[in-house]
Amino acid sequence: MYHPEASRYTQMIYRRCGASGIKLPILSLGLWHNFGDITPFGVQQQLLRTAFDHGITHFDLANNYGPPYGEAERNFGIHMQRDWRPHRDELIISTKAGYDMWPGPYGNFGSRKTLIASLDQSLKRMGLDYVDIFYHHRPDPETPIEETMGTLDAIVRSGKALYVGISNYQSPQAAVAIATLKALGTPLLIHQPSYSLLNRWVEGGLTQLLREERVGCIAFAPLQNGKLTTKYLHGIPADSRAGHDPRYLKPESITPELLDTVSRLNDIAHDRGQSLAEMALQWVLRDEVITSALIGASKPEQIVENCKIVSAAPFTQEELDRIDALTRKK
Numbered sequence: 001m002y003h004p005e006a007s008r009y010t011q012m013i014y015r016r017c018g019a020s021g022i023k024l025p026i027l028s029l030g031l032w033h034n035f036g037d038i039t040p041f042g043v044q045q046q047l048l049r050t051a052f053d054h055g056i057t058h059f060d061l062a063n064n065y066g067p068p069y070g071e072a073e074r075n076f077g078i079h080m081q082r083d084w085r086p087h088r089d090e091l092i093i094s095t096k097a098g099y100d101m102w103p104g105p106y107g108n109f110g111s112r113k114t115l116i117a118s119l120d121q122s123l124k125r126m127g128l129d130y131v132d133i134f135y136h137h138r139p140d141p142e143t144p145i146e147e148t149m150g151t152l153d154a155i156v157r158s159g160k161a162l163y164v165g166i167s168n169y170q171s172p173q174a175a176v177a178i179a180t181l182k183a184l185g186t187p188l189l190i191h192q193p194s195y196s197l198l199n200r201w202v203e204g205g206l207t208q209l210l211r212e213e214r215v216g217c218i219a220f221a222p223l224q225n226g227k228l229t230t231k232y233l234h235g236i237p238a239d240s241r242a243g244h245d246p247r248y249l250k251p252e253s254i255t256p257e258l259l260d261t262v263s264r265l266n267d268i269a270h271d272r273g274q275s276l277a278e279m280a281l282q283w284v285l286r287d288e289v290i291t292s293a294l295i296g297a298s299k300p301e302q303i304v305e306n307c308k309i310v311s312a313a314p315f316t317q318e319e320l321d322r323i324d325a326l327t328r329k330k
């Protein structure tokens with residue numbers, strides 16, 4: 001029987017998500033990696049429990065997280081039964097549809113058929129009546145955005161999701177999505193873009209749009225899949241993502257140029273008295289337009305380390321300038 005840490009809510013900072021009634025923890029846990037059939041169930045359980053014990057109330061999934069596709073949701077359904085049922089109302093659980101999921105023309109992108117069928121499958125796998133946030137996972141170049149947004153609105157009205165989000169939309173597409181949902185009466189809760197010290201594209205207009213429209217923003221892969229840690233500075237450890245699960249993180253992407261930048265960033269983190277992972281997360285959250293940084297973890301200790309940012313000293317202008325000199329336009 002799982003007894004969560006009683007002090008968990010005093011250990012985390014919660015930020016309001018745009019203009020909504022919802023607050024999210026500044027760190028959220030994603031189940032993209034380490035929740036499929038290649039990770040022992042006990043490790044998954046420890047990751048989820050450690051997160052919640054530190055006040056992380058938001059777990060982020062998608063239909064095709066695994067491997068194989070659907071497995072992270074299926075496993076999460078078992079964790080729900082064992083640990084989380086009594087805590088359902090303390091959790092924000094999200095899922096998504098829009099990437100490749102099942103064969104044929106209806107298992108991908110953003111039609112009404114795809115989104116509704118996918119969410120129904122997700123709810124079954126997780127054993128849930130509803131998710132807190134349902135995302136359209138990526139823009140669909142062919143389906144009219146009115147159909148996709150109209151479906152998100154219908155999903156909220158059906159009670160199968162409380163809020164809706166979009167992910168991987170560039171700012172002009174996001175602006176249309178926001179306006180379309182607003183006209184339908186279901187405001188967009190949140191956007192989920194990639195954002196890290198090594199990937200600053202959102203600064204080219206998206207964060208400004210989200211600030212103006214008062215939409216929340218959760219930054220995915222804030223550690224650049226683990227590259228923004230010191231783990232690759234002396235080779236590729238066997239237990240790292242690049243070492244044992246290179247589906248999305250190819251060992252050849254760990255280049256000498258990358259390691260040089262990482263090493264210089266690590267010097268700044270060292271001067272600040274924190275780890276590079278902590279500094280990278282704190283940096284993503286330095287502007288409150290970012291509601292939450294959406295991390296992954298393969299070991300509970302990583303979550304504990306990352307949560308130290310809650311009490312870290314703010315950046316000085318000099319530190320921000322040093323970081324900019326290494327990362328701007330990357």
Ligand SMILES: NC(=O)c1ccc[n+]([C@@H]2O[C@H](COP(=O)([O-])OP(=O)(O)OC[C@H]3O[C@@H](n4cnc5c(N)ncnc54)[C@H](OP(=O)(O)O)[C@@H]3O)[C@@H](O)[C@H]2O)c1
Nearest residue numbers: 030031032220221222223224225226240241295296298302
């Ligand atoms: N919307 C989208 O299209 C999209 C796309 C990608 C991801 N996401 C979401 O974002 C979540 C996070 O993505 P991500 O896992 O790539 O994020 P990330 O936080 O950039 O990378 C997480 C990885 O970094 C390593 N790590 C974390 N903390 C560490 C620490 N303190 N010290 C050393 N290593 C540490 C671990 O890798 P090791 O295995 O090497 O230990 C961990 O699995 C996903 O689970 C998913 O929910 C969304």
